[in-house]
Amino acid sequence: MKRLLTVIILVSISFGLKAQEEKIDLEMVKKIRQEGLNNSKVMDIAFNITDVSGPRLQGSPGFMRAANYAKGKLTEWGAADARLEAWGEFGKGWELQKSYLAMKTPYYRPLIAYPKTWTAGTKGKLKEAEIFLIDETDTTALENYKGKLKDKIILLYKSDKITPSFKADATRYTDEELEKMANDAPTANRAQPDTAFRAMMQAMRRSTLLSTKTKEMAKKEGAIGLLSMSPRGKDGTLFVSGGGSYKASDPENLLDIMIAAEDYLSLCRLAKAGIQIKMEVDVKTKFFTQDLQGYNVLAEIKGTDPVLKDEVVMMGAHLDSWQSATGATDNAAGSAVMLEAMRILKALNVQPRRTIRIALWSAEEQGLHGSRNYVKNHLTDPATKKSNAEGDKIAAYFNIDNGTGKVRGIYLQGNEECRPIFTKWFEPFHDLGAKTVTIRNTGGTDHLAFVGVGIPGFQFIQDEIEYSTRTHHTNMDSYDHLQADDLKQISTIVASFVYNAAMRDQKLPRKK
Amino acid sequence: MKRLLTVIILVSISFGLKAQEEKIDLEMVKKIRQEGLNNSKVMDIAFNITDVSGPRLQGSPGFMRAANYAKGKLTEWGAADARLEAWGEFGKGWELQKSYLAMKTPYYRPLIAYPKTWTAGTKGKLKEAEIFLIDETDTTALENYKGKLKDKIILLYKSDKITPSFKADATRYTDEELEKMANDAPTANRAQPDTAFRAMMQAMRRSTLLSTKTKEMAKKEGAIGLLSMSPRGKDGTLFVSGGGSYKASDPENLLDIMIAAEDYLSLCRLAKAGIQIKMEVDVKTKFFTQDLQGYNVLAEIKGTDPVLKDEVVMMGAHLDSWQSATGATDNAAGSAVMLEAMRILKALNVQPRRTIRIALWSAEEQGLHGSRNYVKNHLTDPATKKSNAEGDKIAAYFNIDNGTGKVRGIYLQGNEECRPIFTKWFEPFHDLGAKTVTIRNTGGTDHLAFVGVGIPGFQFIQDEIEYSTRTHHTNMDSYDHLQADDLKQISTIVASFVYNAAMRDQKLPRKK
Known part of the structure; x- marks a missing residue:
């Protein structure tokens, strides 16, 4: 009985998707690729977040230097409302x-x-x-x-x-590993990916x-x-x-x-x-005790569609790091990529139907505090603990926080209905090694704050490079361990995904 | 014509060898294996040379601590004439x-x-x-x-x-790599091995x-x-x-x-x-300027054969290191192995026909000064620059200085006549991964001082482990990068080779 029901649901989903074939603006993808791959500023951004700002421990002067740099750059590029937003009390710097x-x-x-x-x-x-x-x-x-x-x-x-x-x-x-991930059944809904990370935490x-x-x-x-x-x-x-x-x-x-x-x-x-x-x-x-608040960096590209402009596509990464290096792969990489994606979109003067919002989170390392508090303050109904009206307007959230390795695909977090959409969105990037869509969950970072209240939040599948062996939370997590070509690829794909999400007729499907 | 001549020579060598089939004392090999593999002190010796003595730069207090430790241990084990011997002026510590x-x-x-x-x-x-x-x-x-x-x-x-x-x-x-080395033709007389070392020096x-x-x-x-x-x-x-x-x-x-x-x-x-x-x-x-002399550590097990006791089998390694770590793989490993080989032989109370002499050299890192000066002072005829009467009594010299990796074979340094001898000597150690005899030269260390005056000097083929990537001349060349099982194997094989060389009827053949 249960099994029969599943079949019926899958069939109906499948029919629904056939009806609405996913469209992408290939002309815009081409422009994004041109700007992101051949005109990249991602390494210069990363230099400013790492070498110039220093370690970016939550509440430290280094974090504030990087946050203000990001705000300044977003403003310079013409993003709207670039700001540092307090999310509540964290504690001492x-x-x-x-x-x-x-x-x-x-x-x-x-x-x-x-x-x-x-x-x-x-x-x-x-x-x-x-x-x-x-x-x-x-x-x-x-x-x-x-x-x-x-x-x-x-x-x-x-x-x-x-x-x-x-x-x-x-x-x-390897191709085999990616194929295995792509073929995981919906029931194989395990929190698999960061074995190394969890072993280390343990x-x-x-x-x-x-x-x-x-x-x-x-x-x-x-x-x-x-x-x-x-x-x-x-x-x-x-x-x-x-x-x-x-x-x-x-x-x-x-x-x-x-x-x-x-x-x-x-x-x-x-x-x-x-x-x-x-x-x-x-x-x-x-110890810094004067200002105990935590701050996220936010900025936007305003939506232009009369009906959809209040809906928001979000992209984010945490800006804070640990202190023994300049947190290059964790997570200047993600922050630089998100800033670069905004730069690309502004450079192309996109006019998205929905609003596009970047968020650089703080205190991720101490428990996703920046993103969780943002979601709590803005997007959560205290009664149901699910997304409120503002939360319901978030079309999607995309996150980068798995190091410097290029995008090989995306984790669906069990949201099967997004599979055909992302599969289509990856089509122009097969030549860059990105195409795998897996039903798997991945954990350990800020997309969970969104997923937790029912908003579609995603982290990309990224190549490991030396993340678990040499850079993640180490004294060696510095600029020279960033891979420039990988970061250009990520910026390009993120910009494209965010743009697609801002342009499609519907928000991304909520997980059933 | 030339080719024919080679064939004739090879045939005559071959006949000569047939006539004198290499004999080994398998009972003694068994005892050496037992003592070296199951009763090893090599890691304790290595601890004293590294952690306890500290960096052992030529002329530094750390070198002198290790040298005096070695002298003390050799005496304690019952070796004869354990001593520090000045070889001439080096310079400042x-x-x-x-x-x-x-x-x-x-x-x-x-x-x-x-x-x-x-x-x-x-x-x-x-x-x-x-x-x-x-x-x-x-x-x-x-x-x-x-x-x-x-x-x-x-x-x-x-x-x-x-x-x-x-x-x-x-x-x-790999087996393939070893086989290739074994099959090298005598004409392939290249100074191959330490490519990485030479690249670094360059x-x-x-x-x-x-x-x-x-x-x-x-x-x-x-x-x-x-x-x-x-x-x-x-x-x-x-x-x-x-x-x-x-x-x-x-x-x-x-x-x-x-x-x-x-x-x-x-x-x-x-x-x-x-x-x-x-x-x-x-x-x-x-800077230390009071005593500018360089010192080698020497000790012996006296020969017992009335005719052969003045002939000497030598074994050595350099004791000095660079200063940013405790020189574990370069070359506490070799020094500990040579000391352990002496300990094994003394523990078994061997009565070798020839004298066995250990030498721990100094100032190897600045140009093999310890070994070169020993050879110059004791074994070289100033007129011919070849070995003098005392040098002619050196039956062989064996060296370890290629890191912590176990012995896989030996470099003949072009001395083809030693091939059947070493091939036989390796027979009891095939199970420990050691058997390859290659005609190749290897360079960069103290056996060259002997080879240079015509004395048969040899360095073993050792597994690389992390030598070129992590330990050789690095701040990470410390005790924890030593591989205990490998060092036990090396000590056992060296003790056996030295014993065999001290017992056979002839000295090892001089290179033609």
Whole structure:
């Protein structure tokens, strides 16, 4: 019975689609390709967001530099109402102002080290801070160290093995992988894609849990700080992110410095062999408490159709990053692409039927706060938790946040009715490697804020390149790890998709 | 005619070999395998040479710590005459005692930085040192910058691209590659193996040439120092080595700091965009001028055969390293393996017919000085430049210096007559992946000192692992990049080869 019903629904959908054959303006696609592929400014935009602005941690001066740069550029290109919009209270800003850590005894050794965000500094330079090794797996054993941690730098013993990579750091999707994704059944509605991302998050959570108790005790006793090991990094690549809470009312977290795995394990071996280790350390961090608000950057190209102009096609990416690099692939890439897509559309002086709106989100890294609050403030009915009247006018939301790799297709997030539409929209881009439409969900980023209230929100399928191995949340996520040709391709396809969505007769179908 | 002659010679060699079928003591091989594979101390030895001793630059305290550790262990194991032997004047020692470099303006950014060896420090901490960009390709254009370099940190503009690795960092030889090496004809007598090494040396030379003129001018004018870019490194891996002369009479070289490619290129982009960059820098280096001698570590297991005991089988590796890491794969690996081979042989209380001598060389990185001077002082006839009477008593020299990868075979260095001997000696190790005997030469390390005066000197074929990509002369050449199982295998095979060479009736055949 249930099965029969499904068949009937599918047949009727299929008939419906046949009736309304998807049209695209190939002349405009050609112009967009010309502007996006041969006249691109995406790398210059990326340079300004990364090298020039610096790390863009939520609430940091670097974020504000990038946000104001984006607002300025959008205005310069002629976008309407370019603005920073507060979405509510986030908490404290934070910035690294000095970071120096080296081993002084038994011999001098500089370390690759990055204090985690929202942790306190040292009070000036400490010339002879002693390493204190805690070699326990059971937190109850911490009792044995009570009263011993004052003025020490805590090191939790680890004996991890670093293994050489017999697999390439960088990959692109193979045709087989893409075909498999395209052929996934609607029932295969799994949140598959970011296995690597989730594995990392899990490792980070484990590591955090292990050190939390130690940190509490260490802080109470007046320890200088704690060292952490990069969970997956090697060869000088460190995966570094947050080191504690940022709420306005929270006290400063204990200094927590992530160091290279090679350095960490070496210190562990020396300490375990009974060799006394002394460090020189000088870390200065600054907390910003005057303005606790979070801000998104928004701008528009106004719709021109008398009936449809109040409907909105949205495109977005998060602008914030972690702090140990300039967040190039996470997510200056997406932000630069979205700005470039706006630049392309303005350069072509498009007159879209619907309004096109760009959003550069903030505090994505702490839980999609910028996009979720935007959706909550503007698009959600508090009673139903589904989209309100304004939300119902959002025709679609397109997101980029999977690194620097070019677009190979799009995740339908279970919205089967969009398949023939996107399939058609990709037709002019088969030569650029983009055509796969998969029923799969993907998670971990801002389109979920829209999907959560029933608005069609999409993230593109992007080639992995070195995202999980070298750049995602690492000290190596800098400009030189961006792939220019990939970013040009993405900008071009995003501009085209947004334009198509702004021109078609109907909004994109809502998921049943 | 020539061809006929070759055939005749080959036939006669072949007959000669048939007559003296190579014998090996399989019972002893079994014991060596047992001790080397199941009772290994090689990783503990490596820990002491790397983590405990620190970087082992020629003439540095770190080198002396490791040398004295080796001497102590050799004595403890019962080797005879364990000693440090001076081989002549090398020049100044050098040690890094503080290294801090960060960008302060336009925003704070810690940099991954390693001062090159034998360069001067800053005079204390400089809080606001300005970057001075020189964007020229022609050294004659340097004239334009005259009088402008005082108190500046010089940055030579580069616009290199960092490309993601779609090939694995780590590799092992394939069966096909090994077979090809085995089948090389004697005429294919090319110095093939270390292509990557030579490419790097070439790149380094180019880079050095480019900056030499600038450095001269910068030093004359009182610049603070110069930044260099890691020639091939990325992702936090830096290839760092020497920054100038170390002769006793030479003045200190200008401070030259190698920084991560990602950092370097970012500074170049910012400076070229006209953004003023200020750095905080504090580098302290120490030159050692009291003892300018170089020292090798030597020890022996005395021969027991009345006739053959004055003949010597030698095994060696260089103990010195560069300074940005603890030189694990270059060449704590080789040193630990040679020490472990001695330990194995002493643990088995072997009574070799010939004397077995271990040598841990110094100043290999500056031109094989330790081994060349040993050969010159002991084994060379000044008149003929060939081996003297003592040199004629050296039955063979075996070397390890190609990283952490296990032995897959041996380079004959054109000495075809050794092929059947080594082929036989590898027979008990086929199960460990070692059997290939190639006529090829390999270069770049200490066996050349012996080969150069006509003594049979050999370097084993070793799996590459991450040698060229991540460890060789890098800041990542540390203990965790050693492969324990590989080092156990190498120690076992080296001990066996050395024992075989000490027991056979004849010395190894000299190259015709």
